[in-house]
Amino acid sequence: MFSLEELFYRVDDFCQGFEPRWKQQLLTHQLQTRQRHRQMGLSEIIVSMAGITSIEVKESLEDLALQLQAAKTLKAKERLQVLYWLKQDNPPSILTISKAIDKHRNTLQTWLMQYRSGGIEAMLEVKKSPGGVRVIPQFCGG
Secondary structure (H helix, E strand, O other): OOOHHHHHHHHHHHHHHHHHHHHHHHHHOOOOOOOOOOOOOHHHHHHHHOOOOOOOOOOOHHHHHHHHHHOOOHHHHHHHHHHHHHHOOOOOOHHHHHHHOOOOHHHHHHHHHHHHHHHHHHHHOOOOOOOOOOOOOHHHOO
16 A cells, blocks of 8 residues: 555656646647646646545644634534544545535535645635626616
8 A cells, every 4th residue: 555645656757747748639639729727736636536635734633623613604614624524643534524514525625725725714714706797787776
């Protein structure tokens, strides 16, 4: 059995050779019209799709428990619960956690990416949509 680090390096080695050939194939057959910048590399995406996550939760179990009790919204409680479970000595898999809180595993991966980049504050930040464009013009009383 590979360690998580060794698995990532093996997947990354594969992706280093595969990705340039794959992109060339897409361009040759005009299957790709633009290249978007990704926040994660292909090897990171593959390892995370496998449901394998390596994350260091900085907060203590006690601190997470206190934050869970103080959380006012369901969204905050769900996100803190994920960190609480991952902080355990023998944490469950992302797939198990996602089923327990009835969220897709990709949602959990997004939360964890936010946690890695900005800590617990970034993970708990819920961005509001600016809303849709007004349909009724202002001069019509809308």
